[in-house]
Amino acid sequence: MTTHKSDKFNARTVSEEGKSIVYLTGELDLSVAPDFRLVMEPLVGDSDVDLVINLQELKYIDSTGIGILLSILKARHSMNASFSVEEVPTQIQKLFDMTGIAKFFAPQENSQ
Amino acid sequence: MKADQTVTLNLPATADYVDIVRLNLYGIASKMGFSYEDIEDMKVAVSEACNNSVLYAYGQEGGLVEVLFQVNGEELSITVKDEGVSFALPQQNSSENAPTLHEKELHDVEIGGLGFYLMQALMDDVSVVSESGKGTQVVLTKRLTRSEEKV
Numbered sequence: 001m002t003t004h005k006s007d008k009f010n011a012r013t014v015s016e017e018g019k020s021i022v023y024l025t026g027e028l029d030l031s032v033a034p035d036f037r038l039v040m041e042p043l044v045g046d047s048d049v050d051l052v053i054n055l056q057e058l059k060y061i062d063s064t065g066i067g068i069l070l071s072i073l074k075a076r077h078s079m080n081a082s083f084s085v086e087e088v089p090t091q092i093q094k095l096f097d098m099t100g101i102a103k104f105f106a107p108q109e110n111s112q
Numbered sequence: 113m114k115a116d117q118t119v120t121l122n123l124p125a126t127a128d129y130v131d132i133v134r135l136n137l138y139g140i141a142s143k144m145g146f147s148y149e150d151i152e153d154m155k156v157a158v159s160e161a162c163n164n165s166v167l168y169a170y171g172q173e174g175g176l177v178e179v180l181f182q183v184n185g186e187e188l189s190i191t192v193k194d195e196g197v198s199f200a201l202p203q204q205n206s207s208e209n210a211p212t213l214h215e216k217e218l219h220d221v222e223i224g225g226l227g228f229y230l231m232q233a234l235m236d237d238v239s240v241v242s243e244s245g246k247g248t249q250v251v252l253t254k255r256l257t258r259s260e261e262k263v
Contacts, residue, residue, distance in 0.1 A: 027131060029131065029163075030127040030159075030167070031126075031127035031130065031131070060134075060155065060156075062159050062227075063163070063226040063230055064163065067226065070221055073218060074218060074219070074221065077219075091149070098229075098230065098234075099229065099230065100212040100213030100214035100215075100216070101213055103213070103214070104218055
């Protein structure tokens with residue numbers, strides 16, 4: 001039997017000129033962490049585009065998900081490439097504040 | 113709801129079942145009258161406890177995680193038990209060794225270790241009993257506050 005992954009996690013990438021936005025939906029937890037890493041890998045490596053993750057439809061994130069965001073932050077920082085999150089739901093913002101990852105998402109020079 | 117009732121779940125220790133624990137938690141906690149925000153907090157804490165069992169307890173071998181929801185009047189205790197190799201607890205930290213990222217620069221940040229911090233921050237009580245060869249038991253407790261309406 002194939003077990004279902006957690007609540008409809010999905011990552012959809014929209015690429016525009018000089019910018020990639022990844023829209024996350026559902027629950028980002030341990031069970032879908034490998035899928036999420038796979039989606040992000042090529043995007044993270046492309047220093048020519050601004051990378052944005054949109055969290056509006058994300059219902060849940062655990063420390064595994066926060067850990068992946070941290071590793072993306074580190075990778076992008078070392079490449080001098082931009083990375084930000086947008087439309088963060090209240091409950092998820094609370095976790096970002098508690099863990100301290102929030103300060104690394106502080107707006108940079110070209111925030112809207 | 114009467115005092116001292118227990119709901120028990122036995123699940124394969126794999127990541128694919130952790131959401132089942134969250135679903136059950138939601139049902140029980142909302143029945144007890146916990147607020148939406150408290151339930152969301154508990155979901156995160158309980159999932160972190162389950163993640164630890166899934167990730168560290170059994171290595172590649174399949175094992176079981178037992179989750180007990182104990183309803184004691186105004187209090188919900190969730191016990192997450194495994195019988196795998198116990199995992200090391202982070203040091204009860206001195207302030208210069210804080211588990212959060214608040215005082216760190218990005219290049220100093222290490223991934224991991226946030227799960228325990230979240231459990232402690234989000235629940236009223238957290239106890240961890242870990243015995244070598246006998247697995248790990250995490251008990252997470254949250255008390256009802258009567259200020260908010262039921263979900």
